[in-house]
Amino acid sequence: MKKPIIVIKFGSASITTAEGELDEKVVKDIAKQVAVLHQKYNIVLVSSGAVAAGKKFIPKYAGTLIERKAAAAIGNPLLLQTYSRYFEPYNLAIAQSLCERHHFSNRSQFLQLKKTYEELWKNNIIPVANENDVVSNMELKFSDNDELATLIAVGFGAEQLLFSTSVPGVLDEKGKVVPEIRVIDKEALSLARTDKSSVGLGGMTSKLNFARLATQMGIKAVIFGIRTEDGILKSLKGETGTVCHPQPTKISSRNKWLASGSLIRGSVQVDEGAQKALEKRRSLLAVGVKSFLSDFESGEVFQIVNEKNIVIAVAKAKIDSKTLKTIESRQNIELAHADDIVLL
Ligand SMILES: Nc1ncnc2c1ncn2[C@@H]1O[C@H](COP(=O)(O)OP(=O)(O)O)[C@@H](O)[C@H]1O
Ligand SMILES: N[C@@H](CCC(=O)OP(=O)(O)O)C(=O)O
Numbered sequence: 001m002k003k004p005i006i007v008i009k010f011g012s013a014s015i016t017t018a019e020g021e022l023d024e025k026v027v028k029d030i031a032k033q034v035a036v037l038h039q040k041y042n043i044v045l046v047s048s049g050a051v052a053a054g055k056k057f058i059p060k061y062a063g064t065l066i067e068r069k070a071a072a073a074i075g076n077p078l079l080l081q082t083y084s085r086y087f088e089p090y091n092l093a094i095a096q097s098l099c100e101r102h103h104f105s106n107r108s109q110f111l112q113l114k115k116t117y118e119e120l121w122k123n124n125i126i127p128v129a130n131e132n133d134v135v136s137n138m139e140l141k142f143s144d145n146d147e148l149a150t151l152i153a154v155g156f157g158a159e160q161l162l163f164s165t166s167v168p169g170v171l172d173e174k175g176k177v178v179p180e181i182r183v184i185d186k187e188a189l190s191l192a193r194t195d196k197s198s199v200g201l202g203g204m205t206s207k208l209n210f211a212r213l214a215t216q217m218g219i220k221a222v223i224f225g226i227r228t229e230d231g232i233l234k235s236l237k238g239e240t241g242t243v244c245h246p247q248p249t250k251i252s253s254r255n256k257w258l259a260s261g262s263l264i265r266g267s268v269q270v271d272e273g274a275q276k277a278l279e280k281r282r283s284l285l286a287v288g289v290k291s292f293l294s295d296f297e298s299g300e301v302f303q304i305v306n307e308k309n310i311v312i313a314v315a316k317a318k319i320d321s322k323t324l325k326t327i328e329s330r331q332n333i334e335l336a337h338a339d340d341i342v343l344l
Contacts, residue, residue: 004159009149012048013166014226033232035090042121046149050075072133098132150210154260168225169241180243184212218249259342266296267303286330295321316340
């Protein structure tokens with residue numbers, strides 16, 4: 001029987017010390033827990049920390065984008081060496097996987113990534129993914145590694161997605177951990193304040209937003225404290241942190257990929273009639289488009305927002321937006337076929 005997949009994400013704030021150095025104690029602890037789990041699960045680790053590990057080699061480091069890239073180039077091998085060192089006592093090798101956004105937007109390339117991971121798992125090797133900061137450009141960057149972890153979890157059909165964090169979980173206004181969130185709605189999202197740690201990119205807003213996407217795609221997501229004893233093992237059992245429950249879904253794996261991994265190019269706003277049609281799983285006709293918010297080519301993926309500007313779906317375009325705008329009568333033009341629309 002195939003082992004279930006779990007994706008575990010470690011942010012910069014989780015694996016660095018207060019001084020901004022890699023926290024080897026944390027890496028050691030990760031290795032100890034992952035060694036227990038890997039018998040039962042196929043595991044992907046998504047780890048930040050390259051910039052933190054590399055920045056001390058750049059005199060007068062001020063955190064500009066280009067300095068971050070240089071720091072990542074220096075820090076990535078150091079980060080991986082540290083993981084290697086602490087996994088070795090468990091006879092576990094680790095493998096580096098540097099990802100860019102377009103590896104996810106192109107389905108055949110994405111499937112190659114999946115095949116490589118399967119080969120690694122078959123050989124008892126644990127992939128450690130990180131964004132390929134050295135070459136990623138601003139426009140196509142992942143927003144942070146919370147996004148990368150989510151794209152991997154959704155695209156691979158993971159059973160659980162665990163986000164470690166520097167705090168014990170999602171905290172309420174009194175500073176107490178919220179033990180579970182049934183549905184990540186507006187109210188749940190508002191728990192995240194705008195503050196974040198000094199080293200990480202994402203913070204809690206990002207974790208909750210991506211946990212929302214994962215749960216909408218049927219994956220259980222847990223936000224847990226890296227400094228909780230046996231935090232990984234306990235969060236997997238729902239015994240610590242904030243458990244975000246998966247929503248029932250029948251979306252096929254191709255459409256999950258469409259909803260999460262694809263590069264969303266453009267965006268349209270639709271009227272109420274079109275929204276109702278989409279909810280009934282109909283195709284999107286151009287006549288229901290109120291406005292084109294940003295352009296897309298035929299074959300590209302665009303977002304659909306409703307009259308309240310809430311994203312309700314993503315879809316693959318049958319026709320490009322510029323041509324469509326020039327057509328007077330859009331009555332019978334199908335902008336996206338029902339099979340190529342994923343409701344969110
Ligand atoms: N409701 C909340 N509960 C917990 N942390 C929150 C909340 N709102 C904002 N935060 C911020 O999010 C940070 C946690 O994310 P962190 O572990 O720094 O992320 P990263 O993985 O991006 O490095 C906390 O240190 C805190 O500053
Ligand atoms: N790729 C970068 C980390 C990006 C980042 O800071 O992400 P996160 O800490 O998850 O918000 C690195 O390895 O340092």
